[in-house]
Amino acid sequence: METPPPLAEKILSISDLERSASKTLPAATKDFYNSGATGQVTVRENSSAFQKYRLLPRVLKDVSGINTKISLFDREIEFPLSVSPAGIQAMAHPQGELATSRACARMGVNMGVSSFANHSVEQITAAGTEVGPIDHVMQLYTMTDRDKQVRIIRRAEAAGCKAIFLTADSPVLGVRYNEWRNGFQPPDGISYPMLERSSEDIRKQSHDDGFSSLNSDSHSWAEVPWLRSITKMQIWIKGVLTPEDVETAIEYGCDGVIISNHGGRQLDETPATIDALPACAKAARGRIRIHIDGGIRTGSDIFKALALGAECCWVGRPMLWGLAYDGEAGVQLMLEILKQDFKRCMQLTGCKSVSEISTASLGLVCTNGPLARL
Numbered sequence: 001m002e003t004p005p006p007l008a009e010k011i012l013s014i015s016d017l018e019r020s021a022s023k024t025l026p027a028a029t030k031d032f033y034n035s036g037a038t039g040q041v042t043v044r045e046n047s048s049a050f051q052k053y054r055l056l057p058r059v060l061k062d063v064s065g066i067n068t069k070i071s072l073f074d075r076e077i078e079f080p081l082s083v084s085p086a087g088i089q090a091m092a093h094p095q096g097e098l099a100t101s102r103a104c105a106r107m108g109v110n111m112g113v114s115s116f117a118n119h120s121v122e123q124i125t126a127a128g129t130e131v132g133p134i135d136h137v138m139q140l141y142t143m144t145d146r147d148k149q150v151r152i153i154r155r156a157e158a159a160g161c162k163a164i165f166l167t168a169d170s171p172v173l174g175v176r177y178n179e180w181r182n183g184f185q186p187p188d189g190i191s192y193p194m195l196e197r198s199s200e201d202i203r204k205q206s207h208d209d210g211f212s213s214l215n216s217d218s219h220s221w222a223e224v225p226w227l228r229s230i231t232k233m234q235i236w237i238k239g240v241l242t243p244e245d246v247e248t249a250i251e252y253g254c255d256g257v258i259i260s261n262h263g264g265r266q267l268d269e270t271p272a273t274i275d276a277l278p279a280c281a282k283a284a285r286g287r288i289r290i291h292i293d294g295g296i297r298t299g300s301d302i303f304k305a306l307a308l309g310a311e312c313c314w315v316g317r318p319m320l321w322g323l324a325y326d327g328e329a330g331v332q333l334m335l336e337i338l339k340q341d342f343k344r345c346m347q348l349t350g351c352k353s354v355s356e357i358s359t360a361s362l363g364l365v366c367t368n369g370p371l372a373r374l
């Protein structure tokens, strides 16, 4: 009898991908990837908050030849999405970040490289650029060892990264019951080349202690002028949720902010990023780039985020699910699903280019009453 093809299951959506990938992962890895902090309130709300909004299509509009592209780092990307920096991708697939980089390049989107990557920034950028045009950004934590931090910055710059994404929401790790219950540690053989940590070093400590020993809890906005003084790369702040911090990022001359709660993995019960976005975008008044991540799982989520003021969205877990499902091809499938879904959403709402997406296409669901226009 013929054996069925290995990937016979039809993956049509990111939830299909999540379901299928989660079955293939060891329990502690699945929990590490999928869970968040404390009561998981923000993890859940990041996705469910999108449901407050309804799409208001304009009909009988010619949507042949629509254009989903946006411009970022002086280049066009295929649609307003890129892959967030997320650590320890080799647990999902041995090729980890190399596979992600290739898939992003093939699909014409950009990628964030985590400080906790399992391949070096040089290997990751090379893997993508061999496939096609792609820009990378280097994610950075404020570290206790400043020399090591400078080495990461120099290496990222030499490898062609366009920006530093300074993660600002993590002076310490969030309260993650799953990691503590499971005694989470990356499996043997997995290293952090950017942090100059061998697998042996990593396995001497709990994940939480390992993080605290590398990262400083005495960070401040003074990081920004310090970074400016040592690099020409753009400086973005990742983890902003308030208009006040958008204003401060502008004062400090940052190039962009990512409206992010770290996928609900840091402080639980922060607002869903889609709920934090409108006030942040309003405060920005076009003076700084506003991007968003957290809970984005469909093309209409991307559409709603753009309508509410984001220039581009980023996804973390969907990439990890893609990797676990089928390595590079799985990440490509994830991006293909979101791209096609976003394109259909634009066509069905009557938007021919990304610049036409606005609150005119959104309504807000009210508990007792008609849909409110924004």
Ligand SMILES: Cc1cc2nc3c(=O)[nH]c(=O)nc-3n(C[C@H](O)[C@H](O)[C@H](O)COP(=O)(O)O)c2cc1C
Binding pocket: 032, 033, 034, 046, 084, 085, 086, 087, 088, 114, 115, 116, 139, 167, 238, 260, 261, 262, 263, 264, 265, 293, 294, 295, 296, 314, 315, 316, 317, 318, 320
């Ligand atoms: C397993 C995992 C590891 C992550 N590692 C990092 C990291 O090293 N640095 C960082 O700034 N954010 C990290 N993040 C957060 C992502 O960059 C991003 O903010 C988040 O995943 C977006 O939410 P989503 O997963 O719902 O798309 C990580 C997220 C996950 C799920």
Ligand SMILES: CC(C)CC(=O)C(=O)O
Binding pocket: 086, 087, 088, 116, 211, 262, 265
């Ligand atoms: C590998 C981790 C320390 C990265 C992180 O920021 C996270 O788990 O959310």
